[in-house]
Amino acid sequence: MTTFDGYKKTTRIVHGAARTGRWDYSHHVVPPLTASATFRLESVSRGARGFTEFGAFAGQDAAEPVYIYDRLDEPTRGLLESQIAAMEGADFCLAFASGMAAVSAALGALLQSGDEVIAHTLLYGCTHSLLTNWYPKLGIKVRRVDFTDAKAVAKAVTSKTRALYFESPVNPTLELVDLRLISEIARKASVGRKRRVYSVIDNTFATPFCQRPMEHGIDLVVHALTKNIGGFGTDIGGAVCGSKDVFPAVMSYRKDFGAVLSPKAAWSILVYGVPTIPLRIKRQQYTALQVAQFLAKHPLVAEVRYPGLDSFPQRELALRQMRDFDGGFAPGNMIYFRLDEKKVSGVKFVDHVAKHAYCVTLAVSLGHTKTLIEMPSAMTHSAYAGAGPMREHGGIRLSIGLESPVDLIKDLERSLSAVSGARRRRA
Ligand SMILES: Cc1ncc(COP(=O)(O)O)c(C=O)c1O
Known part of the structure; x- marks a missing residue:
């Protein structure tokens, strides 16, 4: 044995x-x-x-x-x-x-x-x-x-x-x-x-x-x-x-x-x-924190939720129950955020990412080596038909993969500028 x-x-x-x-x-x-x-x-x-x-x-x-x-x-x-x-x-x-x-x-x-x-x-x-x-x-x-x-x-x-x-x-x-x-x-x-x-x-x-x-x-x-x-x-x-x-x-x-x-x-x-698992998740957490911090500072982003951010509303609970095998804080590899819809459309942003980004892929599922983006109200959570907790349309889910955080931020930044620029040009 x-x-x-x-x-x-x-x-x-x-x-x-x-x-x-x-x-x-x-x-x-x-x-x-x-x-x-x-x-x-x-x-x-x-x-x-x-x-x-x-x-x-x-x-x-x-x-x-x-x-x-x-x-x-x-x-x-x-x-x-x-x-x-x-x-x-x-x-x-x-x-x-x-x-x-x-x-x-x-x-x-x-x-x-x-x-x-x-x-x-x-x-x-x-x-x-x-x-x-x-x-x-x-x-x-x-x-x-x-x-x-x-x-x-x-x-x-x-x-x-x-x-x-x-x-x-x-x-x-x-x-x-x-x-x-x-x-x-x-x-x-x-x-x-x-x-x-x-x-x-x-x-x-x-x-x-x-x-x-x-x-x-x-x-x-x-x-x-x-x-x-x-x-x-x-x-x-x-x-x-x-x-x-x-x-x-x-x-x-x-x-x-x-x-x-x-x-x-x-x-x-x-x-x-x-x-x-430990290798992948530790790397993804390192990247997720940098991506979440980038999003949190961006003027077009209304809200970012990532348990690893100091601003996470349930930070104390996250610190208490999300712990890795060795007792370290383990906030995971998932990010949820909403754009300021008065300034820019979430759908247009995700569509732009889908067409132009190299390392962020529009696809459902999560926890993979590749970073995936999706809009739950329209996709994974469409069974709610925009009602109840899904009535706030436009939230965006990111599952962080194994790419360099610099490249993920580059792709997200480019799409944010492109869709906000298009709106400014129209105005
Ligand atoms: C939290 C959660 N539970 C269960 C499932 C279902 O998994 P599967 O697609 O393997 O049936 C999913 C799929 O996205 C999920 O996100």
Whole structure:
């Protein structure tokens, strides 16, 4: 059995657990890519044992598990899952075919008809769509509350509440939710209940490098692996992490709904994405701070939100809960800003960037090596149809990549001057 006790997370995610009861990759410097949809079972009784044992929490040290079929469990994905669980400090991680498959599974494993979910007013657009367009059809009631107001969340809890769901930082506005306060609400509300209340966070924006919600008492953590953990923009994937009591429900949900991560996608996230997270995010944070400072000083910019800026409205909370593996402040790689629409149009600016910038690309998604820009109200959050928290049209989201900050600022500056110049010439 590999021992990594006493080694830092930065080292652990490079080497992983090469030899466990579930696999032996100790002869490989790079783990192999397993590609077998089904597994030889050797006897009916061994096959039957596999099905009987499936879904029970066994952890890393399961003695010779019976692999049956890729959709149930398989070793390359297992190694990725063990790496993500180690980063989050979770008992388990299960990987899914996309971030949305993971969001659906985390909630789907907890909820049944008649239950209620309390969710933050602003969520990633497809999560908003899942909660507003699908859950009512399943008899699940969704209440929307501002999670930056913990008292309002506590007040909204009823005897039917089963999950508190949110993102922090929130996509796209980067508000923070106090993890400790929300986890306490879930814990207190669970006292004396047969079916407890779970706090569930989508930690995609922060990554486990910048924030480990379970250390603050949160029950379940969801990730879109497509973003910062995959890191290179080559694969779609998702993950759910939690404690062993919820493992059987999430595992059997994945088996039956079927949205499992393919070993091929797991392999590249495992080999390229995971070991490079600290390196990529530290570099992106360094750049994000310079870009955010440039934007904050620019006369055409009305507002900039980046948790690394001194002017960030929830700076104290950011300093408290956004901490990297070594305890350093880790404000992440996402920036949200609005232009002064009286002086310049955000749409025209983004269109100019899309046409003329070399190193800022108009595209949805985030957490990649390339810097991406988008307008959430028109794109990733269009499910809000310009209502509620998305009624203020024109905010711009930037996901900082690995380019030189000097070049990113050059491209942004050029487009800002061009669109403001065009307006001045017209006037
Ligand atoms: C915060 C957040 N959660 C979940 C998702 C969904 O991830 P996927 O596109 O892999 O389904 C996204 C996608 O942008 C996201 O931004």
